[in-house]
Amino acid sequence: MKKFLVWLLAICLMFGAVGLGSPLAEAIAADGTYEGSADGMMGDVPVTVVVSGGEITEITIGEHNESPGISDAAIEGIPAAIIEAQSVDVDDVAGATVTSEAIKEAVAAALSGAASAQEASFLDSLAIEPDVIVVGAGMAGLVSAVKTAELGANVLVLEQNFRPGGSVLFAGGSISGTGFKIQKEAGIEDSPEQFYADFVRLSGGEDFNVAVAKKHTERSGEAIDWLMDEVGVDFGDEYRLDTGSYEPMYPDRVTYALAMSPSGGGLGYLDALLPKLEEYIEQGNAQLILNTEVTDVIVEDGNIVGVMVGEDEVRAPSTIIATGGYGYSEEWLLEYNFTQVTSMEPPTATGSGYNFARKAGAAFDKMEYCACYAGAIPVSGFQATLTANTAYPGAILVNKAGERILNESTATTKDKSLAYTEAEDNLVYVVLSESMMTDDVNLINGAMGAGAVDSQAKFDELLEEGKWIFKADTIEELAAAIGAGNLGATIEKYNEDAAAGSDSVFGRTENLVAFEDGPFYAIYTVPYVLMTQGGPRINDEAQLVREDGTVVGGAYLAGEIIGSANVAGDTTIGGIGHGLCATWGIIAAENAVANAGK
Numbered sequence: 001m002k003k004f005l006v007w008l009l010a011i012c013l014m015f016g017a018v019g020l021g022s023p024l025a026e027a028i029a030a031d032g033t034y035e036g037s038a039d040g041m042m043g044d045v046p047v048t049v050v051v052s053g054g055e056i057t058e059i060t061i062g063e064h065n066e067s068p069g070i071s072d073a074a075i076e077g078i079p080a081a082i083i084e085a086q087s088v089d090v091d092d093v094a095g096a097t098v099t100s101e102a103i104k105e106a107v108a109a110a111l112s113g114a115a116s117a118q119e120a121s122f123l124d125s126l127a128i129e130p131d132v133i134v135v136g137a138g139m140a141g142l143v144s145a146v147k148t149a150e151l152g153a154n155v156l157v158l159e160q161n162f163r164p165g166g167s168v169l170f171a172g173g174s175i176s177g178t179g180f181k182i183q184k185e186a187g188i189e190d191s192p193e194q195f196y197a198d199f200v201r202l203s204g205g206e207d208f209n210v211a212v213a214k215k216h217t218e219r220s221g222e223a224i225d226w227l228m229d230e231v232g233v234d235f236g237d238e239y240r241l242d243t244g245s246y247e248p249m250y251p252d253r254v255t256y257a258l259a260m261s262p263s264g265g266g267l268g269y270l271d272a273l274l275p276k277l278e279e280y281i282e283q284g285n286a287q288l289i290l291n292t293e294v295t296d297v298i299v300e301d302g303n304i305v306g307v308m309v310g311e312d313e314v315r316a317p318s319t320i321i322a323t324g325g326y327g328y329s330e331e332w333l334l335e336y337n338f339t340q341v342t343s344m345e346p347p348t349a350t351g352s353g354y355n356f357a358r359k360a361g362a363a364f365d366k367m368e369y370c371a372c373y374a375g376a377i378p379v380s381g382f383q384a385t386l387t388a389n390t391a392y393p394g395a396i397l398v399n400k401a402g403e404r405i406l407n408e409s410t411a412t413t414k415d416k417s418l419a420y421t422e423a424e425d426n427l428v429y430v431v432l433s434e435s436m437m438t439d440d441v442n443l444i445n446g447a448m449g450a451g452a453v454d455s456q457a458k459f460d461e462l463l464e465e466g467k468w469i470f471k472a473d474t475i476e477e478l479a480a481a482i483g484a485g486n487l488g489a490t491i492e493k494y495n496e497d498a499a500a501g502s503d504s505v506f507g508r509t510e511n512l513v514a515f516e517d518g519p520f521y522a523i524y525t526v527p528y529v530l531m532t533q534g535g536p537r538i539n540d541e542a543q544l545v546r547e548d549g550t551v552v553g554g555a556y557l558a559g560e561i562i563g564s565a566n567v568a569g570d571t572t573i574g575g576i577g578h579g580l581c582a583t584w585g586i587i588a589a590e591n592a593v594a595n596a597g598k
C-alpha cells in the first residue's frame, strides 16, 4: 500500500510538474516531518518538510553552498510558493532556475519518501507484467513507452528523477525531419535523399552510421506527424518552419513545438506525451515509476533480459535504454573528450546507459565527437555557472602558450568548439586591455540556469580572488603571470596587423584594435557541454550491436544516447536532438514489441 501511495504521488507530481493540475496535497498521506535533498548549482540542497492537517505547512532549507546573491530569491521564494500552491508546480525564480528546481525536487523527494522507497523493495509497486522495460522517462523514453502501449504491449517505465522529462524540460522546441505534413502544407518539396545529402554536405562526408542515418531520414517525417496527429503535440496555430539556426539545411525542415513560444518549447512535447501515457496507464498496460534508478542491466548469454533496481530485479523480453547523453558525467567526458570541461546539462544526464551498454559488450562510435561551447570560467568546478564573453569587442583568444586560436569576431559556434577541443588542456584565455572595456557589453555572464550576474561586480570579485582573472601593467608581466611564453610575440604581431588594418593570421577585420596601454587582463576559460554526440552502436532496428556486428539480444536504444554524430556526422543541425527521440523512440518500440512477440 505504501508503495502504491509512492507511485500515486509520483504520478500526481508528474502532472504537477507540467502544469496539468492535480494538487500535491491530494497525495500527501500523513502528517509528519519529511526530509529530502536534490542537486543544486553547488551541491546538495537539503530540505525538511512539515505536513500538518493534511497540508504542507513548513519547508526549511538546510545547510547548502548555493551562491549567495544568485540563489537568495529562490531560497526565500520557492518554499513560500510551494506552501501557497500546495504543489511543487510553481514557477522558477528568474535568474535562479537551478536552485529553484533543486528545492522543488528536494521537496518532492521528501514527500514521496524516496529514501525509504529505495530501501524497501520497489517490486511491491509493480502493477503490470512488462513486455518492454523503458529505462528513462525523457522525451525518448516517453515516445518509446507511448508507442509500445499503442502497439498493444505492456510497458514499464523506470525514471530515476522525481519527475519525467529529462533535458526536454529545459529545451527549445525544435525538431527536424523530412516529408512531414507541416512541410508539405508549406509547399516544400523534400525527400529522405535530400536530407541525407545535407548530412553528407554539412559533416563533410559519410563518416557516420550510414544505415542508421538513412533510416533516420526515411522515418523522421512520419515521426513528427505521429507526434502531431496521434499524440497531440501542439505545433502552434501558425507553423514555424525554417532551415535551422545552427547550420542551415535546405530546404526548410525544422519545425517547433509551441511554435511561437520564445523559449521552453520542449515542454510542448511533454504536455502531449504525458497525458497520452496516462491514458495507457489507466487502461492498465503502462506503468511509470519515478524516483527509481535502474542500477544495472541483467545480461545472460549475451542478451539483456531485464534490469536491476538496487537488489531487486525485473525482467522483460525487451529493454529500451533511453537514458540520454553523458553530458553531466565528468567521468565519461574526461575519458573521451576533454581534460578540462564544465557542463550546463541537467544533472539527469548521468550517462548510466553508456555503462549498461559497456557491460553488455556493445561497440561505441563517435565518442570523440562532442560539440562544446566556449568561455566557461570554472569557478564552480564541473557545474558551469559563469561564462566570459568570448566575442568581447577588441579581445583576443589565446591558448596556454599565448598563441591566438581563431578569428575572434567571425568564429562560429562550431569553430569555437573545435578550437577549445584542440587547445592544450582545453584552456583558452580571453585577453584584453582596460581601454577596451565598456559598460555597454557584458564581459562576464551567468551560465544558462544560473541567472544574470552583475558583470563588473563579478569581474572585480574574480580579480580579487586571483585565480581566474589575471591583471598586469605590461604584456610581459601578464605572460609571466599565466605562463604563456608566446603571448608577447602574439601581441606584437597583432599590434602590427592592427596598425596595418589587416590581420595577417586569421583575417579579422572587426574590432581590430591594438593592445597599447595597460593594464592588461587574461581570463581563464574552458569549454562547457549541452549535449553529447557519440554513443553505443546500433543497427537500423535500434538494436544494440557489438564490435563484431552481432546484436545484444533484447536491447534497444532511443534518443540522445544514440549520438547525433552517428546519425548526421560531425555537425549540429537544428532539431536533431528531438528528432532522435521521436524517430528512434518509435523504431525502438516497434522492434522491442516485435521481439516480445506482440
Ligand SMILES: Cc1cc2nc3c(=O)[nH]c(=O)nc-3n(C[C@H](O)[C@H](O)[C@H](O)COP(=O)(O)OP(=O)(O)OC[C@H]3O[C@@H](n4cnc5c(N)ncnc54)[C@H](O)[C@@H]3O)c2cc1C
Pocket (backbone or CB within 6 Å): 135, 136, 137, 138, 139, 140, 141, 158, 159, 160, 161, 164, 165, 166, 167, 168, 170, 171, 172, 173, 174, 175, 266, 292, 293, 294, 295, 322, 323, 324, 325, 344, 345, 346, 348, 349, 350, 351, 352, 353, 530, 531, 558, 559, 560, 561, 574, 575, 576, 577, 578, 579, 581
Ligand atoms: C538547454 C537545452 C536546450 C535544448 N534545445 C533543443 C532543441 O531546441 N532542439 C533539439 O532537438 N534538442 C534540444 N536539446 C537537446 C534535447 O533536448 C535532448 O537531446 C533530448 O531531450 C534528450 O532526450 P532523451 O530522452 O534522449 O534523454 P534525457 O532527456 O536526458 O532523458 C533521459 C532520462 O533518463 C533518466 N535516467 C538516466 N539514467 C537513468 C537510470 N539509470 N535509471 C532511471 N532513469 C534514468 C534521466 O533522469 C532522464 O529523465 C536541448 C538540450 C538542452 C540541455
